[in-house]
Amino acid sequence: xxxxxxxxxxxxxxxxxxxAEGALAAGxxxxxxxxxxxSSEIAEILSMRLPAVGGKxxxxxxxxxxxxxxxxxxxxxxxxxTATSGPGFSLKQENLGYAAMAEVPCVVVNxxxxxxxxxxxTLPSQSDxxxxxxxxxxxxxxxxxxxxxxxxxxxxxIRAFNLSEKYRVPVILLLDEIIGHVNEKxxxxxxxxxxxxxxxxxxxxxxxxxxxxxxxxxxxPMVSFGKGYRFHVTGLVHDExxxxxxxxxxxxxxxxxxxxxxxxxxDDIIQVHEDSEEGAKIGLFAxxxxxxxxxxxxxxxxxxxxKINFIRPTVLWPxxxxxxxxxADQCDCIIVPEMNLGQMAHEVEWASAGKTEVIKVxxxxxEPIRPSEILDAIMERV
Amino acid sequence: MKKDxxxxxxxxxxxxxxxxxxxxxxCPHDVLAMNGAYPEVVNLEACTACQLCDVRCPxxxxxxxxxxxxxxxxxxx
Amino acid sequence: MLDYNKYLRQQKFxxxxxxxxxxxxxxxxxxxxxxxxxxxxxxxxxxxxxxxSSRLTGYVDFNTxxxxxxxxxxxxxxxxxxxxxxxxxxxxxxxxxTAIGGNHYIHAARRNIDISVILFNNNIYGxxxxxxxxxxxxxxxxxxxxxGNPENSFNISGLAEAxxxxxxxxxTVHDALILDKYIEKAIRKKGFSVVEVMTPCPTAYGRRNxxxxxxxxxxxxxxxxxSVRKASKMSEEELNDKVVTGILVDRERPEYTDNYNKLIxxxxxxxx
Numbered sequence: 173x174x175x176x177x178x179x180x181x182x183x184x185x186x187x188x189x190x191x192a193e194g195a196l197a198a199g200x201x202x203x204x205x206x207x208x209x210x211s212s213e214i215a216e217i218l219s220m221r222l223p224a225v226g227g228k229x230x231x232x233x234x235x236x237x238x239x240x241x242x243x244x245x246x247x248x249x250x251x252x253x254t255a256t257s258g259p260g261f262s263l264k265q266e267n268l269g270y271a272a273m274a275e276v277p278c279v280v281v282n283x284x285x286x287x288x289x290x291x292x293x294t295l296p297s298q299s300d301x302x303x304x305x306x307x308x309x310x311x312x313x314x315x316x317x318x319x320x321x322x323x324x325x326x327x328x329x330i331r332a333f334n335l336s337e338k339y340r341v342p343v344i345l346l347l348d349e350i351i352g353h354v355n356e357k358x359x360x361x362x363x364x365x366x367x368x369x370x371x372x373x374x375x376x377x378x379x380x381x382x383x384x385x386x387x388x389x390x391x392x393p394m395v396s397f398g399k400g401y402r403f404h405v406t407g408l409v410h411d412e413x414x415x416x417x418x419x420x421x422x423x424x425x426x427x428x429x430x431x432x433x434x435x436x437x438x439d440d441i442i443q444v445h446e447d448s449e450e451g452a453k454i455g456l457f458a459x460x461x462x463x464x465x466x467x468x469x470x471x472x473x474x475x476x477x478x479k480i481n482f483i484r485p486t487v488l489w490p491x492x493x494x495x496x497x498x499x500a501d502q503c504d505c506i507i508v509p510e511m512n513l514g515q516m517a518h519e520v521e522w523a524s525a526g527k528t529e530v531i532k533v534x535x536x537x538x539e540p541i542r543p544s545e546i547l548d549a550i551m552e553r554v
Numbered sequence: 555m556k557k558d559x560x561x562x563x564x565x566x567x568x569x570x571x572x573x574x575x576x577x578x579x580x581c582p583h584d585v586l587a588m589n590g591a592y593p594e595v596v597n598l599e600a601c602t603a604c605q606l607c608d609v610r611c612p613x614x615x616x617x618x619x620x621x622x623x624x625x626x627x628x629x630x631x
Numbered sequence: 632m633l634d635y636n637k638y639l640r641q642q643k644f645x646x647x648x649x650x651x652x653x654x655x656x657x658x659x660x661x662x663x664x665x666x667x668x669x670x671x672x673x674x675x676x677x678x679x680x681x682x683x684s685s686r687l688t689g690y691v692d693f694n695t696x697x698x699x700x701x702x703x704x705x706x707x708x709x710x711x712x713x714x715x716x717x718x719x720x721x722x723x724x725x726x727x728x729t730a731i732g733g734n735h736y737i738h739a740a741r742r743n744i745d746i747s748v749i750l751f752n753n754n755i756y757g758x759x760x761x762x763x764x765x766x767x768x769x770x771x772x773x774x775x776x777x778x779g780n781p782e783n784s785f786n787i788s789g790l791a792e793a794x795x796x797x798x799x800x801x802x803t804v805h806d807a808l809i810l811d812k813y814i815e816k817a818i819r820k821k822g823f824s825v826v827e828v829m830t831p832c833p834t835a836y837g838r839r840n841x842x843x844x845x846x847x848x849x850x851x852x853x854x855x856x857x858s859v860r861k862a863s864k865m866s867e868e869e870l871n872d873k874v875v876t877g878i879l880v881d882r883e884r885p886e887y888t889d890n891y892n893k894l895i896x897x898x899x900x901x902x903x
Binding site for chain 1: 689
């Protein structure tokens with residue numbers, strides 16, 4: 173029994189706490205942020221925890237500056253993160269685009285609250301899904317993860333760092349106010365080792381280093397500033413050398429690689445939890461805190477003998493198109509509950525290409541979608 | 555006895571020069587003059603190798619070699 | 632004179648700046664100061680924002696970071712905090728640093744983080760075509776102030792002083808060799824330092840305000856600059872159209888990355 177206690181630690185923590193702990197487990201060494209509800213606890217915890225591991229915490233003068241500082245820290249080799257919520261996420265968008273353009277690994281947490289504008293600061297929503305994908309201007313790659321519980325927040329925070337290092341891309345972690353603030357029992361296995369990825373470094377001497385080299389993998393090796401490889405980083409469209417270019421051929425080549433680098437690895441990045449039943453004709457697509465209600469609704473429906481195919485993506489961008497297409501082939505309808513007016517339903521409709529009916533279940537009043545509301549939508553189709 | 559003066563070597567890089575004439579206007583001894591779009595050396599004898607033309611050239615297009623090394627060599631002879 | 636070539640990315644020349652623009656004069660002064668201190672190229676991170684002067688980072692062989700508009704100091708803050716042994720030099724302009732980036736400018740000064748800012752003040756937005764900036768003098772013309780600027784302008788060195796910078800100096804491209812000393816002192820200073828350099832923009836400012844080309848503008852700068860010492864004996868009215876040059880602030884204040892490292896030691900000490 174005692175031995176077991178040595179191995180396992182049981183904690184009751186919130187999603188925001190799990191996010192901070194996950195980041196530290198992933199090797200976070202730099203956090204820059206700005207106070208905003210409902211994400212502030214992440215900054216508060218890290219202001220306490222980072223110095224103990226030799227890491228740095230800074231509360232910047234604004235959200236924009238926090239995003240800039242994170243990029244600066246990442247360029248000198250620190251694993252870096254910021255955390256915010258809707259309005260702050262809007263302010264970060266320009267520099268988020270810079271990170272995508274200059275291929276600087278970093279993690280941006282957005283604990284979603286009701287919008288637009290100041291909106292519903294203390295209440296949950298899932299209405300920043302499109303902002304996460306298209307908030308910054310221009311065609312750009314992005315990865316967005318979305319956990320449905322506290323333990324998963326911990327795991328996905330680590331994954332966010334890994335993906336960002338592996339693909340040299342900013343990764344957005346979309347929590348919502350419910351996940352950020354809900355207390356859950358989490359069991360940590362002290363012996364559990366997480367695989368931690370580091371950005372691939374060049375195997376050539378400085379004089380041969382091309383910071384934006386076209387490689388077989390489409391992800392150029394990256395070296396930190398100060399290691400003897402002096403190079404230029406810019407938000408302007410650049411060629412392999414990192415310097416700005418106006419050459420049409422180079423522009424196309426670069427921007428295609430930039431976007432291809434995520435598209436071609438979509439299967440590696442996308443994770444979907446599938447809970448299917450043979451012959452089910454009702455599909456259900458849910459994510460984040462809404463997936464908790466959806467799970468409950470699925471159980472209630474199954475008690476009534478209704479078969480459901482339930483899929484729950486933890487990666488929203490890139491969008492799990494193949495999984496949805498399969499679901500559309502199998503089912504007569506796909507129910508999409510979400511705390512917005514139908515942002516993901518729109519994507520589900522696109523991915524199902526008219527093969528099935530997409531049914532929206534939405535709430536925008538800062539209240540969670542209840543299991544009964546999803547169950548009602550299911551039973552209407554029986 | 556007056557020593558032979560080794561004159562400074564003024565180089566103008568026309569690839570980088572934009573013809574702003576700052577070097578010409580601020581030369582204290584009128585060593586330089588504009589010739590069309592570019593400056594040229596017109597009075598090398600007057601050059602004291604103060605290098606103010608270099609200091610104020612925004613385009614890294616003019617350099618003045620004092621030829622000090624040569625001067626000492628000359629003196630040794 | 633210094634052989635600048637060892638610090639230049641010569642393949643990127645000629646410079647993007649217009650004929651008569653003073654930015655290259657400042658760049659040379661920076662390189663002479665860096666060379667005098669004897670910093671290695673690997674230990675310098677040069678960070679710039681957006682604008683004419685911010686294009687400078689593309690031409691120098693350091694670790695160079697060309698960021699978004701106004702955010703150079705924010706990016707630089709991340710670099711300096713995460714790697715305090717790096718010499719972080721920010722290259723920025725009057726619009727970049729004190730309009731869109733004004734918040735970062737004052738807060739970096741307040742923290743007194745060890746970053747040296749070389750602020751190219753040409754009183755105008757040059758790259759975008761001559762729009763009015765926070766330092767365009769009242770009454771001057773700009774493409775967005777066709778009837779003369781109705782706004783008061785910033786004293787951006789004074790702003791840095793009031794916000795808490797350790798070192799502030801103002802110079803002009805006319806007195807470029809004196810500028811070397813200011814920049815050298817700024818880089819050596821442990822703390823937030825600003826060197827405001829008055830530099831001409833003949834294309835977007837000089838022509839529109841009938842001062843003339845680069846040569847005329849540099850002469851104009853010479854005529855209008857007075858040293859701090861001289862200025863102390865002049866009336867406010869006499870100083871109205873003058874540029875006060877010299878070391879304006881040189882003081883000791885606790886530096887931020889030092890403070891933070893001490894905090895780390897304290898936290899680690901109490902944990903063990």
